[in-house]
Amino acid sequence: MAVILGGGIGGLSTAYYLLKNNVSNNNNLKLLLLEATNYCGGWIKSIKTKDYIFEQGPRTIRPKGIVGLNTLNMIQDLGLSEHVFPIKSDHPAAKNRMIYVNNSLHLLPSSLKSVFQTNEPFSKPLIYAIFNDLRSPQKQMKDDSIYNFAERRFGKEIADYAISPMICGICAGDAKEISVKFLMKTLFEWEQNYGGVMKGMMKSFLKGKNDNDLYLSELAKRAQEEKWNVYTIKGGIANFPATLLQHLRENNVDIKLNNKVNEIEFVDSSTVKLINRSGEEIMANHVYASIPSHALADLVVKQHPDLAANLKGIPFVTVGLVNFYFDSDKPLISPAFGFLVPPIENSPILGVVFDSCCLPDQNGTVLTVMLGGRWFEEKFGQNITEKELFEIAQREVRSILNIKDKPAAHHVQILKKCIPQYIIGHYDRVDNVRQYIQDNNLPISLVGSSYDGVGINDVIYSAKTQVQ
Ligand SMILES: Cc1cc2nc3c(=O)[nH]c(=O)nc-3n(C[C@H](O)[C@H](O)[C@H](O)COP(=O)(O)OP(=O)(O)OC[C@H]3O[C@@H](n4cnc5c(N)ncnc54)[C@H](O)[C@@H]3O)c2cc1C
Incomplete structure (x- = not known):
């Protein structure tokens, strides 16, 4: 049996590719996915109402390159092609990206x-x-x-x-x-x-060009022909992991929610014991860990402190996220993807996405303000409340975009340690971690955003390569 640790897009994709292996190799490896919370999708979450969608994490996916085309292949395979909402290269959201410098927005x-x-x-x-x-x-x-x-x-x-x-x-x-x-x-x-x-x-x-031999689905070919810039999923991007989850369930992957693993004990090169929150022991032949590296470090520290120290060395940042919905008849923003604020401006915000310009199903003006990131603690300390973050975001929206209306709805979230930072030396560190695993014959593979890329495409592609 293989255990997949974590039910974010990394863990779900790992199970998807393991299922594919089962079919193509005609074997019947039993698959068990353990997720700590009551939700599969990890950072991918959408709040949908009749008037707006508030994306809580990612909102668009890039279709380009092998990793982008690979995701489109998966989306078609899951039967989601009809739900894809492309933003083509001539759309204002593709052409108009701004930065905020010296108190003005610049295209x-x-x-x-x-x-x-x-x-x-x-x-x-x-x-x-x-x-x-x-x-x-x-x-x-x-x-x-x-x-x-x-x-x-x-x-x-x-x-x-x-x-x-x-x-x-x-x-x-x-x-x-x-x-x-x-x-x-x-x-x-x-x-x-x-x-x-x-x-x-x-x-x-x-x-000359290096041709890759990736098979291209009709959807991937369409994305190339129609020159998509980015795309999202109608009804909210969380429909993607939700469909993937349904596919796994229909194919007998055992999904256990509310099942936080607290410890991993490696027995030999093909036996591993996982101990969950309630003390239950689960034996497996291999574990695919898709949880953040800092969380994995805590699970292996008893047996492998050096490995844990290396995993802990990958830093993560916290992002404040405030979604706004204004129920005005006319758009309150110019057509664009949004704007980013360079760090030299020393602003509390990282940028604002104009969701109602780039995402479907929005009836009014919808914006998302991202705050903090690498500078979260420095700007807001450890104890900032959601109300305070909302006030900061609203003040910035008023002053930069000149929106004086009161939002008809809003949502605030502090996404703790949500994005890994690939600082100088990251790739050597990941090589060292994988070398340690190989040298010690540990039956574990590492997937997820901590190692081989932080975007949805990278995480899915890393799942594919790790199960091969
Ligand atoms: C604000 C934000 C905006 C983003 N925007 C974009 C974007 O526009 N486009 C894009 O391509 N990417 C974007 N990303 C990146 C993308 O969302 C991530 O790369 C991706 O969701 C990471 O998936 P993952 O499976 O690796 O990790 P996660 O989503 O972190 O999933 C890990 C899962 O493991 C579970 N878990 C943790 N510990 C345990 C344990 N001990 N036992 C069991 N389960 C456990 C967690 O509950 C979680 O469900 C964004 C990310 C953020 C935070």
Whole structure:
């Protein structure tokens, strides 16, 4: 029997791919999924009413690259194709992304033409970033922060106004701490191998494209043909894990909710004992741990303190999330995805998503304000209340977006330790952790957002690779 620990999208996907293995290898491995809470989906949660949907965590998924196409294959397989809501590249939410700098909102350049123009807050056209890259010397290093890399190759303004807010938007983190390999691994390799990004790009262009052999479903092909920018699921993105859960149940995966595992004891290379909250012992041949690395550390610390220490070394940040619904007839915001605030602005908010512009099923103006992240404790301390967070978010919405209406509904949540931070050295740490597991013949595989990427696509793809 294999036990899957955690019922977020990582754990559910692991069970999905293990089921696929059962079918293709004609075996009958028994699957048991243990989830601590009474809900499967982890951070993916949607609150749906007749007028609005408040997304509590992720809201859109990128269709691009192998990992994006792979998720679309899964979505089609689950029968969810009809429920996909794409945002195509000509939609305002795809074209209009803003940053808030010096008390005003600025559109980020999104067309080739705009690269040759001076767009505030940048003091020069973005084309100068390319000249900067061609001029700047190479620096040999094993890893670097994404901020340092962007500053070195493209200049300080790109690092401050493009890369730093982007990192806030993706992982609520500080670009000065996050590894360049998190988002720009290929660009970093080009610098390391060829002396610069443009030089590397030219060399790889001459070498030709690497074809991957991923099978493409009709949905994945449609996403490519129609040039989707991002997509979501109608009725709320939580319909995705809910459908996955239903599929697992229909295929006899044993799902146990309210089943928090407190300890893992490795017996030998194919036997592992899990002890749950009520002291019950569960024996398995292998465990797929999809819970956050800091939580896994607590379960293995007795037997493997070194492994636990390494797992604990992956930091996580807390995000405050405030959803607003305004029941106005006219939209209170301009059509855009939303805006991000660069850390140099020293704002309590990370950014605001204009949900009513990018998500379906919204009757009015719906916004989500994200607060804190890497700076949560520094800005709000340990004991901030949800009411206080709401007031801060409302004040910022009033002042930045000039929305004076009172929201007809709102929802506040403090998402404790919700996003892992892939700081400099992260990838070596993960290699070391997996090497330790291999050297000690521990029957455990690691999946989930702590290791191989923080987005939904990455987590699903990591589940696929870990069960192979
Ligand atoms: C605010 C926010 C916005 C985001 N936006 C996006 C986005 O727009 N697009 C995107 O692609 N990604 C986004 N992400 C990232 C994405 O949501 C995550 O990568 C993904 O949901 C992580 O899934 P997971 O299964 O790895 O972990 P989790 O969702 O954390 O699931 C882990 C599960 O394990 C359970 N568990 C923990 N400990 C135990 C235990 N001891 N025993 C049993 N069960 C246990 C937990 O209860 C939980 O259900 C966002 C994340 C956040 C927080």
